[in-house]
Amino acid sequence: MLTKNRIDRRTFDSLGHADHGWLNARHHFSFASYYDPDRMGWGSIRVWNDDEIAANSGFPPHPHRDMEIITYVRTGAITHQDSLGNTGRTVAGDVQVMSAGTGVRHSEYNLESETTTLFQIWIEPKRLGGSPSWGAKPFPKDDRSGKFVTLASGFAEDEGALPIRADARLLAATVKAGETTSYELGGGRHGYLVPATGVIEIDGARINARDGVALLGGQTITITAIDDAEIVLVDSE
Secondary structure, eight states: OOOTTSEEEEOGGGSEEEEOSSEEEEESSOBTTBOOTTOSOBTTEEEEEEEEEOTTEEEEEEEEOSOEEEEEEEESEEEEEETTSOEEEEETTOEEEEEOTTOEEEEEEEOSSSOEEEEEEEEOOSSSOOOOEEEEEOOOGGGGBTSOEEEEESOTTSTTSEEOSSSEEEEEEEEOTTOEEEEEEOTTOEEEEEEEESOEEETTEEEOTTOEEEEESSEEEEEEESSOEEEEEEEEO
16 A cells, blocks of 8 residues: 555565576566566556576577566676667666567576676556567766666657657666655656665655665655665656
């Protein structure tokens, strides 16, 4: 249930968990063998996985369709290859997006000598079909110091963001300990926020690193960093 302040904290320990050896995954929403009828999604967000991928391992080729898939790399790097002929290596702090459209196969491997950690987020597209596509882009963390910067977006006015085919935005901010930032979440929108690192406070609630926070629209979210924090937020319909 959402509180009177319209926020719902989901602690890291309460998330779905699957440890495959090479992959240690936490699921903010129902995924694969993890099922929770109260956590089927949030607005058009359907998946938010917190993945730790062991060195020299990864996901072999597999198909997707009719989904916008965003990968936010937290540490290490991920190497992508798909049936469209796209290849790319995305490093910590950077983002890759894939519009699955009518169908695409891809693989994602950690070819590094250390564990890679990332958030993978799936968002429902605003319409089905369309030609699949992939893209990646660096986003220097200094550019988002103390404020949210849009990294991927389905809105044309968000120049410089990676395009997705959803009425949604992926944003990130880095906030130093003791500092405050805010975000206005429009009426009828759904926000989901996760600190990749650091402890933050929202409306008096302590949010630890890798906890999730579901947010109802029609409010301004004020975030105070208890520690230096890196924060990832999706604003969706």
